[in-house]
Amino acid sequence: MTPPxxxxxxxxxxxxxxxxxxxxxxxxxxxxxxxxxxxxxxVDVITAYPxxxxxxxxxYVSQLIANGEFDCxxxxxxxxxxxxxxxxxxxxxxxxxxxxxxxVGWLYAFEALxxxxxxxxxxxxxxxxxxxxxxxxxGVEHNDALAVRDLGWMxxxxxxxxxxxDTALIAYRVAEDKRVFLPCAISCDGAFLTHSQSIVNVPTQxxxxxxxxxxxxxxxxxxxxxxxxIAPQANEDWVMEIRRQSDMAARRARDVIIEAYDDFNxxxxxxxxxxxxxxxxxxxxxxxxxxxxLAMPVKVAVRKMRERGxxxxxxxxxxxxxxxxxxxxxxxxxxQAVGVIDRDYSFGASFFGGVLANELRCALYPMANRPAxxxxxxxxxxxxxxxxxxxDITSKVLDAANGGDIDDQDTHxxxxxx
Amino acid sequence: MSTGSVEVVYRGIFQxxxxxxxxxxxxxxxxxxxxxxxxxxxxxxSPERNGIPAKQFAVVADTEEEMEEHLSRxxxxxxxxxxxxDDTLCKGVESWAWYGLQPINKLLTEGGxxxxxxxxxxxxxxxxxxxxxxxxxxxxxKGTASFxxxxxxxxxxxxxxxxxxxxxxxxxxxxxxxxVATISDPLKVTSAKKAYDLVESVSVNTDQGNDExxxxxxxxxxxxxxxxxxxxxxxxxxxxxxxxGGYVPTRNPTFKKFSTRTMRPVxxxxxxxxxxxCWLQCPDSCFDITPDGFYDANMEACCGCGVCEAVCxxxxxxxxxxxEAFTDNAGQWEMWTKDKESYSGWLSEKISQxxxxxxxxxxxxxxxxxxxxxxx
Numbered sequence: 001m002t003p004p005x006x007x008x009x010x011x012x013x014x015x016x017x018x019x020x021x022x023x024x025x026x027x028x029x030x031x032x033x034x035x036x037x038x039x040x041x042x043v044d045v046i047t048a049y050p051x052x053x054x055x056x057x058x059x060y061v062s063q064l065i066a067n068g069e070f071d072c073x074x075x076x077x078x079x080x081x082x083x084x085x086x087x088x089x090x091x092x093x094x095x096x097x098x099x100x101x102x103x104v105g106w107l108y109a110f111e112a113l114x115x116x117x118x119x120x121x122x123x124x125x126x127x128x129x130x131x132x133x134x135x136x137x138x139g140v141e142h143n144d145a146l147a148v149r150d151l152g153w154m155x156x157x158x159x160x161x162x163x164x165x166d167t168a169l170i171a172y173r174v175a176e177d178k179r180v181f182l183p184c185a186i187s188c189d190g191a192f193l194t195h196s197q198s199i200v201n202v203p204t205q206x207x208x209x210x211x212x213x214x215x216x217x218x219x220x221x222x223x224x225x226x227x228x229x230i231a232p233q234a235n236e237d238w239v240m241e242i243r244r245q246s247d248m249a250a251r252r253a254r255d256v257i258i259e260a261y262d263d264f265n266x267x268x269x270x271x272x273x274x275x276x277x278x279x280x281x282x283x284x285x286x287x288x289x290x291x292x293x294l295a296m297p298v299k300v301a302v303r304k305m306r307e308r309g310x311x312x313x314x315x316x317x318x319x320x321x322x323x324x325x326x327x328x329x330x331x332x333x334x335x336q337a338v339g340v341i342d343r344d345y346s347f348g349a350s351f352f353g354g355v356l357a358n359e360l361r362c363a364l365y366p367m368a369n370r371p372a373x374x375x376x377x378x379x380x381x382x383x384x385x386x387x388x389x390x391x392d393i394t395s396k397v398l399d400a401a402n403g404g405d406i407d408d409q410d411t412h413x414x415x416x417x418x
Numbered sequence: 419m420s421t422g423s424v425e426v427v428y429r430g431i432f433q434x435x436x437x438x439x440x441x442x443x444x445x446x447x448x449x450x451x452x453x454x455x456x457x458x459x460x461x462x463x464s465p466e467r468n469g470i471p472a473k474q475f476a477v478v479a480d481t482e483e484e485m486e487e488h489l490s491r492x493x494x495x496x497x498x499x500x501x502x503x504d505d506t507l508c509k510g511v512e513s514w515a516w517y518g519l520q521p522i523n524k525l526l527t528e529g530g531x532x533x534x535x536x537x538x539x540x541x542x543x544x545x546x547x548x549x550x551x552x553x554x555x556x557x558x559x560k561g562t563a564s565f566x567x568x569x570x571x572x573x574x575x576x577x578x579x580x581x582x583x584x585x586x587x588x589x590x591x592x593x594x595x596x597x598v599a600t601i602s603d604p605l606k607v608t609s610a611k612k613a614y615d616l617v618e619s620v621s622v623n624t625d626q627g628n629d630e631x632x633x634x635x636x637x638x639x640x641x642x643x644x645x646x647x648x649x650x651x652x653x654x655x656x657x658x659x660x661x662x663g664g665y666v667p668t669r670n671p672t673f674k675k676f677s678t679r680t681m682r683p684v685x686x687x688x689x690x691x692x693x694x695x696c697w698l699q700c701p702d703s704c705f706d707i708t709p710d711g712f713y714d715a716n717m718e719a720c721c722g723c724g725v726c727e728a729v730c731x732x733x734x735x736x737x738x739x740x741x742e743a744f745t746d747n748a749g750q751w752e753m754w755t756k757d758k759e760s761y762s763g764w765l766s767e768k769i770s771q772x773x774x775x776x777x778x779x780x781x782x783x784x785x786x787x788x789x790x791x792x793x794x
Contacts, residue, residue: 120646181646220648227651234647237517241640242647250646 037168049153103130117152139382275324301390520632521548582610679722
């Protein structure tokens with residue numbers, strides 16, 4: 001297989017790149033961290049509509065405004081649909097915007113979400129991942145954000161409050177790059193990240209200013225001095241060309257993300273490898289793959305398995321769109337078996353697997369020595385994924401690696417009551 | 419083993435039911451003959467918009483395989499018959515998947531028949547129809563354009579009259595007997611048979627017809643198109659060509675839309691008070707401002723909606739006139755400026771004919787009034 005012509009990133013271990021830098025150390029939640037990023041990015045227009053767990057970020061943003069620490073247009077809309085429509089239009093006139101939602105609130109905005117990507121408006125949004133309302137369910141599941149995966153939205157998943165802040169700054173830089181001009185959603189696991197506080201380095205305004213240039217829509221800015229129409233009716237005679245342009249923007253996003261991480265690492269002394277985090281992968285024989293905060297129990301389980309002499313590693317997918325095909329092929333090329341833990345579902349999909357498992361299987365298919373892939377579904381609706389759960393998962397993956405009788409053409413539900 | 423197809427070009431919304439009825443008649447008649455028939459619509463814009471040129475097709479085949487082969491194309495381009503339900507469509511249409519002005523006979527096969535409902539003679543119609551590189555026939559069924567609306571259908575027998583005529587000009591597609599077998603009303607059967615007997619057909623050679631080259635344009639590829647669905651405003655104003663002063667807005671050179679027009683405004687510049695209301699209210703900004711302050715409806719941009727006539731405060735200053743009374747898109751103000759007396763004569767002649775078409779129904783009871791006043 002010929003590797004695609006594209007840049008590859010420097011490998012940086014997040015754990016070792018944590019030297020304290022200028023800025024302040026604050027004990028804040030993931031939502032507060034995003035609110036700080038929004039303040040530091042000097043966002044112009046923010047719209048809000050309450051839904052758990054996203055609403056914490058709107059509370060913190062309004063607190064910053066009330067405290068005189070931040071100035072922006074802050075509009076509480078009457079629904080998510082209007083919430084996203086307002087920032088969509090604000091973005092077209094050249095305002096840097098922020099928005100967010102959770103679960104079915106995000107889906108209520110779906111029409112605006114689809115058009116935002118189609119119109120190439122670089123909105124940055126925070127999704128507080130939430131189950132799709134089996135009435136009132138507010139625990140984490142990733143299906144809400146994943147619903148826009150085919151539309152041109154860039155999708156990042158974060159595991160810590162620090163990463164939430166950093167990724168929000170990176171998201172503005174990537175989304176607003178002229179080569180990209182696509183919206184970006186940062187997914188934060190409901191409760192586990194949105195409501196969990198940890199010590200976060202909040203950088204100074206000067207540091208952020210030197211990393212993040214102002215949003216410049218240039219000749220595409222909707223303004224009386226620049227008479228243009230945005231989004232005229234487009235039928236079969238134009239739509240395919242428009243889709244092809246979005247396709248190329250999504251391809252170009254890859255290199256822009258790599259550049260942004262290189263600069264971020266240089267400027268802030270942290271940030272890590274773009275796209276994926278590799279944990280104990282150097283000599284791993286089997287690997288686990290997942291997204292978001294389940295990294296924590298997985299890392300604990302990986303260490304426990306290592307104590308038992310099992311060469312287990314973990315790859316955390318940080319960006320789902322653009323999908324890190326090259327990085328995952330590289331990270332998983334040496335292992336015999338991979339266990340994918342989906343905190344989502346795709347009922348009726350190939351092998352009944354989750355979205356990540358099927359996307360990964362597809363990415364690894366062209367490899368000459370592709371590993372066996374066992375897919376797992378765990379932690380739905382905010383259920384705990386315990387260390388024991390992950391040890392159970394790892395045992396099954398080891399079984400697959402050793403030619404055991406584990407069925408790798410089925411999907412295993414972990415932590416579900418029989 | 420054979421297939422055949424009929425293209426029905428009609429005006430949305432006024433003739434949507436009419437076109438549907440014609441195609442249904444063809445499909446049921448084919449079924450009566452043991453053939454397979456199918457009907458489908460094609461349109462450039464919503465066929466619910468007033469006057470927009472739209473299409474219905476009816477395809478007849480002996481076998482399922484032949485039908486599939488025929489339908490696997492985007493749009494049948496070798497129709498046995500093209501029916502123009504309104505004769506002003508003979509000037510050409512801006513059609514779906516066609517970028518520019520499509521001649522009405524463009525999709526007609528060599529030796530096929532263009533069937534038009536019209537009160538005019540074949541000779542007059544040929545003058546409007548663009549030349550075709552191949553010979554074809556022009557058949558006419560005498561009748562005014564049958565226009566109704568979204569909620570009403572004026573059952574004036576135009577559907578069965580065109581079906582009867584179709585059986586005459588294309589007997590290989592459907593016979594009169596099978597057409598008649600689909601009609602339940604005995605009076606309508608009589609109409610169909612009468613049209614079969616009375617339809618007139620002449621052959622049209624390659625050197626006959628309008629020799630204007632219809633406008634066309636190339637669409638840019640994705641690497642040339644501006645990203646983000648951005649369309650640049652066209653800069654600047656222009657003066658009236660060949661004059662000092664005036665204002666002609668820059669218009670989209672590719673989507674002109676004038677083939678939607680079934681009536682056009684004519685302006686009496688002698689009574690015009692230059693109040694600007696037509697210029698303000700025209701939804702298509704079709705009025706050019708002349709150097710002497712008049713408002714001249716530009717026929718490359720006018721859709722014929724009639725708003726200007728409705729809002730003009732001066733009695734009989736702007737009058738909507740049947741589109742069939744015109745052979746070109748020439749400017750009226752130029753004509754008036756050149757020779758005011760002869761313009762006055764031209765104007766009187768144009769507005770002497772009562773309107774043959776409608777712009778939809780604006781008040782309760784209007785449909786009943788029109789039926790009562792319809793000379794046909």
